[in-house]
Amino acid sequence: xxxxxxxxxxxxxxxxxxxxxxxxxxxxxxxxxxxxxxxxxxxxxxxxxxxxxxxxxxxxxxxxxxxxxxxxxxxxxxxxxxxxxxxxxxxxxxxxxxxxxxxxxxxxxxxxxxxxxxxxxxxxxxxxxxxxxx
Amino acid sequence: xxxxxxxxxxxxxxxxxxxxxxxxxxxxxxxxxxxxxxxxxxxxxxxxxxxxxxxxxxxxxxxxxxxxxxxxxxxxxxxxxxxxxxxxxxxxxxxxxxxxxxxxxxxxxxxxxxxxxxxxxxxxxxxxxxxxxxxxxxxxxxxxxxxxxxxxxxxxxxxxxxxxxxxxxxxxxxxxxxxxxxxxxxxxxxxxxxxxxxxxxxxxxxxxxxxxxxxxxxxxxxxxxxxxxxxxxxxxxxxxxxxxxxxxxxxxxxxxxxxxxxxxxxxxxxxxxxxxxxxxxxxxxxxxxxxxxxxxxxxxxxxxxxxxxxxxxxxxxxxxxxxxxxxxxxxxxxxxxxxxxxxxxxxxxxxxxxxxxxxxxxxxxxxxxxxxxxxxxxxxxxxxxxxxxxxxxxxxxxxxxxx
Numbered sequence: 365x366x367x368x369x370x371x372x373x374x375x376x377x378x379x380x381x382x383x384x385x386x387x388x389x390x391x392x393x394x395x396x397x398x399x400x401x402x403x404x405x406x407x408x409x410x411x412x413x414x415x416x417x418x419x420x421x422x423x424x425x426x427x428x429x430x431x432x433x434x435x436x437x438x439x440x441x442x443x444x445x446x447x448x449x450x451x452x453x454x455x456x457x458x459x460x461x462x463x464x465x466x467x468x469x470x471x472x473x474x475x476x477x478x479x480x481x482x483x484x485x486x487x488x489x490x491x492x493x494x495x496x497x498x
Numbered sequence: 499x500x501x502x503x504x505x506x507x508x509x510x511x512x513x514x515x516x517x518x519x520x521x522x523x524x525x526x527x528x529x530x531x532x533x534x535x536x537x538x539x540x541x542x543x544x545x546x547x548x549x550x551x552x553x554x555x556x557x558x559x560x561x562x563x564x565x566x567x568x569x570x571x572x573x574x575x576x577x578x579x580x581x582x583x584x585x586x587x588x589x590x591x592x593x594x595x596x597x598x599x600x601x602x603x604x605x606x607x608x609x610x611x612x613x614x615x616x617x618x619x620x621x622x623x624x625x626x627x628x629x630x631x632x633x634x635x636x637x638x639x640x641x642x643x644x645x646x647x648x649x650x651x652x653x654x655x656x657x658x659x660x661x662x663x664x665x666x667x668x669x670x671x672x673x674x675x676x677x678x679x680x681x682x683x684x685x686x687x688x689x690x691x692x693x694x695x696x697x698x699x700x701x702x703x704x705x706x707x708x709x710x711x712x713x714x715x716x717x718x719x720x721x722x723x724x725x726x727x728x729x730x731x732x733x734x735x736x737x738x739x740x741x742x743x744x745x746x747x748x749x750x751x752x753x754x755x756x757x758x759x760x761x762x763x764x765x766x767x768x769x770x771x772x773x774x775x776x777x778x779x780x781x782x783x784x785x786x787x788x789x790x791x792x793x794x795x796x797x798x799x800x801x802x803x804x805x806x807x808x809x810x811x812x813x814x815x816x817x818x819x820x821x822x823x824x825x826x827x828x829x830x831x832x833x834x835x836x837x838x839x840x841x842x843x844x845x846x847x848x849x850x851x852x853x854x855x856x857x858x859x860x861x862x863x864x865x866x867x868x869x870x871x872x873x874x875x876x877x878x879x880x881x882x883x884x885x886x887x888x889x890x891x892x893x894x895x896x897x898x899x900x901x
Contacts, residue, residue, distance in 0.1 A: 380849040381900075388842075412857035412872065413841040434839035435901055436846075445820065449812065484513055 365390070367464075367466045374468050384436065387470075394445075397431035410481025413487055414439050419492045425450045426496060430485065431467030433435055440482055444446055450490060453496035461486055503619025503800050506881045508533040512825050519833035522889045526857055527671055527699060527830055529721045532785075536725060540777050550726065551776055552563050552750060552767070554640040558726030566776050568622065569783025570766075576786050577716060578695075578707035579733050584763040587779050588740075591698040592621040594717030594732035595665070598694055599625035600662065601742040612659045613691070615653070617677075617869045620860045622696045626665060635662070637676060639652040642867050646673045646822030653682065668700035672859040672873065673822035674805075676704070677700025692738070692827075698722055702879065703798065703828035708733050725785035729778030739765050746771040797880045798863045804887050805831060805878055811891040817898060821873045832859075832873040835894070838901035840874045846897035847874075852889060855885035 369391035370390075386466055389406045408415040410434050420427045428449055430441045447464065465471045474483050506512045506714055514521050523531060549558035551566050567582070574585040584846065606612075616639045631635045640656050641649040648666075657664070664686040669676050683693045694715040700706055708716045719730035728811045732743075744751055746770030753761040762768045770804045788866045808831045812818050817830045817836040819899075835843060844856035857872040858865045865872055876890055 384846060385900060412844065413839060414871075434841040436842050443542065 365442075365446065369424045369448060370443060370468075371482055383469075387443070389439070389441035390437050390442040391435045391440075393440050394431070394442045395429070399451075401429070402431070408481050410484060413481055415441070415481040415485045419486055419489070421453070421496045424452055426456055426493060428489070432481070436473075436484055440470065441485075443468070443470075444482075444486070448464055453493040456493035457490055457497060503793070503797055504883065505533075505797070506883065508535070508788075509881055510534055510537070510624060511895055512881060515678075516853070517849050522850075522852040523852045523887050523891075524665075524876040524878065524886060525604070525855050525888060526702075526879035526882075527674075527722070527875065528722060529727065530537070530702065530724050530879050531881065532726065532781075533724055534780050535788050535790050536784045538725060542780045543777050543780045548776075550773055550893070551876070561880070562776055564784070566779045569779045569786075572783045572786040573731050574733070576706075576789070577701065577718070577731075577733060578709045580709060581736060584736050584739065586734065586735055586766040586769045587774055587782075588717070588730045588732050589728055589775070590719040590721070590730035591696060592625075593718045594730055595621055595831045596625045597732055597745045598715050598717070599629045601745055601769075602662075602692075603629060603632055604743065606630075606635040609660060610635040610662045611658075612637050612663045612665060613614075613640065613653075613656055613661045613686075614638070614650050614665050615667070615677075616863045617639045617648060617673070617675065617861065618665070618667055618863070619671050619698070620862070622665055622667060623863065633890075636660075639863065642864060644822055644868065646670070646868070647824045648674050648675075648677055648682075650678070650681075653849035654685065657685055657689055657691070659689060659814070661686065661689055663692045663694065665694040665696070666723050667696040668706070668734070668828070669703065669828055670822075670864070671699045672830070672861040672864055672875065673824075673876070674699075674826055674827040675822060675824050679713070680711055683711055687712065713845075714738055720782040720785060723782075723785055724788055726778050726781040729775045729782050736765060738768070744771070745769050748772045748839070773820065791793040791898065792880065794880075801829065801878050801880055801882065804882055804884065805829065807884070808876060808887045808890060810876075811887065812894060815891070815898065818894065821870065822867065829879070831878075831879050833876075833901070834870060834873055835898060838898070840872045842895070842901055843874045843897050846900055847890075847893045848895045850889070850896065852893045854890075858883035 382400050393465045402416045406416045415432045418429040432438050511531050547558050547561040551563040571582045574582040595757045626637050638656050640653040643649050655693050686693045695713045697716050697718040702723050714735050716733040721727040751763050751768050751771040818833045821832040838844045840856035855875045
């Protein structure tokens, strides 16, 4: 599913139930990381849920493999990957992910509470992109 | 006529809507909501008698000082402290524990032990780790059983002549277990150890009497007792407090200062450097007054019956597992749902206006011992009602459809 399809789906939602069912379903389609990759080095710690993140740069494009122990977070990761996966480091670091989450009315998941590790994950993706672009 | 047990109208915030639903506030173990009288007391202080305390001769300063010391006396009486000078105002439970850890530093060295339990909140673990790093003492934790109680056999095995301090929570913030602190205090004293009780989760739900308990220190927070954030209290036995060095240096805590030497103020001011949280202290006093005016016994009974109702209803939902099964519990219902992460439930309940806490509840060693990543925690206070239980149960049932 690409970003346009996600936007279209969000436009038709009638209330929180449709939206969160959709997000959770997106998460169900996200590939799981092998336990071997769930190492402390790959862990992005959140107070309530954990996220594991692997990055590589191949042919000038960034590849991410990301997983979480929480289903809603997995769904949000799936949304984030539609705009970050296979993009150049410059595209990744300049994309306004907060703007997108505000538009989809999911911004509370990116606010700096001791929340879900998602904000820390986005920060780490940006760091990786900065490093790759340097 | 029996007084009404519905006090929710005293708490302005409980009338608000969240995500289009009436607020169902079940996160009182994190912080309680504040009654109008507490909010008014703080506003009244700033509007009518704001001045610095204990210094000036003018009328406002006298009124502010009297109000603050009046609050101290009320808070001291609430926990059965015989003398208000044994009641130090702090920023909260965490600062109270850190104060004791800092001031006891000189009494510890290699070979000494601090004994805690695996059930402690991080704020009753980390200050002792820091103390041990400073002094070469060792930190030991007694085990928690799979049902969420302190393993008393392990406690008695680990308590010994090396134990110089026992630091335990009165009530577990993550599970709601009421710990047998009286028995543990007596055992520790027989070994010559000092005892600190973390009372953060206890004071709202239990009658605390530090005189009867006999503990050396008792730390708690106003904000879990209908009072404001940023203020708490540490009780300490007067003779012990007299012996300890000061915590921080500054104004208020001194009697006389020269460049070469300072003599310290009397108790409790010796431990209260700097301008205190005057408004907070007054709000704390107002919260204690508020509690005093409630039919507390009947309200606590009702709260306990709501907790039991929540447990029995949640247990009937397929896939729900309660975390912690024990004889004595207050306020807290901690649970898990098969196949769902606590964080998912936190989000899905929030969408329905239901505020619960999810995660490890700042008790990671306890979660590790129980072999779980965290829990979904609903915690009750005196203002909750049967409607809140119904909404929680319906909310969990709905959330389960999603995951």
